[in-house]
Amino acid sequence: MELKANNISFSYNKKKEILKDFSISLKSNQIIGLMGDSGSGKSTLCKIMAGYISNYSGEVTIDGSKIPNKDFYPVQLIFQHPEKTMNPKWKMEKILNESWTPTQDLKDTFGLKDSWLSRWPSELSGGELQRFSILRAINPKTKFVIADEISTMLDAVTQVQIWEALINHCKANNIGILAVSHDPELLDVICDDILYFNEINNL
Amino acid sequence: MGDFMEKLLEVNNLSISFTQYVQGLNRHESKVISDLTIDIGEGEIVAILGSSGSGKSLLAHSILGILPYNSNVTGEIKYEGQVLDQKLKEDLRGDEICLIPQSVNFLDPLMKVSEQAIGECKNEKEHDEKKLRQREIFSKYGLDESVDDMYPFELSGGMARKVLLSTALVGDPKLLIADEPTPGLDSQSVKETIEDIKNLRENGKGVLLITHEIDVALRTADRIAIFYSGYVIEINTVENFKNADNVLHPYSKALINSLPKNGFNLTEGVQPLEDLPGCPYYENCPIRLDKCEKTKPNLIEHEGVMIRCFNFEGANNGA
Numbered sequence: 001m002e003l004k005a006n007n008i009s010f011s012y013n014k015k016k017e018i019l020k021d022f023s024i025s026l027k028s029n030q031i032i033g034l035m036g037d038s039g040s041g042k043s044t045l046c047k048i049m050a051g052y053i054s055n056y057s058g059e060v061t062i063d064g065s066k067i068p069n070k071d072f073y074p075v076q077l078i079f080q081h082p083e084k085t086m087n088p089k090w091k092m093e094k095i096l097n098e099s100w101t102p103t104q105d106l107k108d109t110f111g112l113k114d115s116w117l118s119r120w121p122s123e124l125s126g127g128e129l130q131r132f133s134i135l136r137a138i139n140p141k142t143k144f145v146i147a148d149e150i151s152t153m154l155d156a157v158t159q160v161q162i163w164e165a166l167i168n169h170c171k172a173n174n175i176g177i178l179a180v181s182h183d184p185e186l187l188d189v190i191c192d193d194i195l196y197f198n199e200i201n202n203l
Numbered sequence: 204m205g206d207f208m209e210k211l212l213e214v215n216n217l218s219i220s221f222t223q224y225v226q227g228l229n230r231h232e233s234k235v236i237s238d239l240t241i242d243i244g245e246g247e248i249v250a251i252l253g254s255s256g257s258g259k260s261l262l263a264h265s266i267l268g269i270l271p272y273n274s275n276v277t278g279e280i281k282y283e284g285q286v287l288d289q290k291l292k293e294d295l296r297g298d299e300i301c302l303i304p305q306s307v308n309f310l311d312p313l314m315k316v317s318e319q320a321i322g323e324c325k326n327e328k329e330h331d332e333k334k335l336r337q338r339e340i341f342s343k344y345g346l347d348e349s350v351d352d353m354y355p356f357e358l359s360g361g362m363a364r365k366v367l368l369s370t371a372l373v374g375d376p377k378l379l380i381a382d383e384p385t386p387g388l389d390s391q392s393v394k395e396t397i398e399d400i401k402n403l404r405e406n407g408k409g410v411l412l413i414t415h416e417i418d419v420a421l422r423t424a425d426r427i428a429i430f431y432s433g434y435v436i437e438i439n440t441v442e443n444f445k446n447a448d449n450v451l452h453p454y455s456k457a458l459i460n461s462l463p464k465n466g467f468n469l470t471e472g473v474q475p476l477e478d479l480p481g482c483p484y485y486e487n488c489p490i491r492l493d494k495c496e497k498t499k500p501n502l503i504e505h506e507g508v509m510i511r512c513f514n515f516e517g518a519n520n521g522a
Binding site for chain 2: 127
């Protein structure tokens with residue numbers, strides 16, 4: 001499978017364009033890194049590719065056909081701040097199972113402890129919450145994962161644990177990853193190829 | 204470390220806990236920082252390194268006296284040899300002790316950012332002087348004159364971070380507490396920030412740098428304290444932190460080995476949620492002893508390094 005964004009242009013207001021004729025493609029067996037300065041529009045691109053923003057020009061396709069808006073969206077976005085993506089009035093078990101019910105094996109792989117399931121999001125740390133947000137994103141119907149700075153706020157030990165588990169799962173299940181980060185050293189280790197945002201953005 | 208040099212800041216056995224109500228009137232005490240001991244000299248940068256959400260910011264907040272009402276603090280904080288009580292904290296903060304807060308939400312949404320950087324002034328003359336200095340600092344960080352009149356909602360995350368940094372640099376503090384000053388900044392701005400913090404050291408100021416980015420700590424600090432599950436488990440020099448063989452605690456070693464440039468090595472295990480009766484690292488420790496499960500090691504000195512581990516206690520007594 002191949003996820004493609006073709007000639008994407010987008011602006012939040014008339015004064016300033018953020019993306020211009022931006023194109024990128026990602027295959028199922030690939031991990032592509034995307035690097036760029038803060039404020040350059042990386043997260044906006046991620047939101048467009050994951051279907052959060054719709055009023056852009058250009059198109060996002062999987063194997064040449066448009067992604068249907070109904071049903072499960074096969075491109076899943078994982079955010080930098082997991083605490084901002086969870087309902088504070090739901091317990092962790094409900095948050096996790098909203099998407100699907102992962103097997104015990106998979107929970108173990110991601111180091112998810114059963115005692116965390118009965119807690120509220122505010123009672124867990126960023127690293128613990130990020131494990132939940134990754135696990136709920138890798139629903140069996142997910143074909144591509146977009147990881148927008150998912151380990152920026154985590155300590156180095158947790159960073160390795162999370163990336164190892166995610167990469168192993170995606171390789172085994174033929175899921176492609178677009179990894180967005182500031183950190184060239186991290187992208188060097190985990191990615192097959194690194195792209196520079198400003199070089200492909202035709203501003 | 205000269206024993207006779209006056210320490211700028213001394214924190215002794217500081218513990219912070221919160222009282223929370225769970226299910227009706229049942230109260231629950233949750234411990235966030237336990238038995239924290241650290242000192243900062245003049246012209247020294249000490250980094251506290253720990254994962255996000257581990258409670259590092261609360262140390263900063265307790266030094267400035269801005270903890271919430273339901274917090275319980277024990278232990279002692281001294282500033283230039285004087286016990287830092289709430290009255291003294293209020294006198295010194297914003298003046299001799301400055302904070303670069305972690306969250307960009309600390310900016311006043313209804314105030315122009317240049318005025319926030321300038322802060323409180325006694326008279327027109329002081330305002331004019333500070334205005335010049337503020338402009339100088341803003342332009343160094345690439346914030347042009349149009350930014351002066353903006354309000355916080357008009358700034359990007361990185362720009363807001365630079366404004367927060369300027370608020371501390373416009374004044375002339377003796378002690379700067381920088382709470383996660385770098386995340387969300389591009390590499391050029393990170394470099395500028397590190398240079399500025401180092402300049403403060405050259406001028407004899409003390410800096411407490413709170414961060415989760417080991418790279419920033421290595422590039423800036425003189426000493427690094429590792430914070431794990433509410434405890435400081437090791438305080439060692441930056442030189443030693445450049446090589447996993449030269450640090451003592453197994454978690455410190457894991458941290459260094461897990462950096463992308465050092466092999467991205469995997470270490471299993473997560474930090475415990477509750478305060479355990481024994482060593483906080485017991486569950487994941489490769490060199491644990493039987494007594495580690497039930498008794499808590501103290502932070503002790505071992506060949507000039509502060510370490511919280513029973514494996515080094517015996518060695519110390521023998522020497």
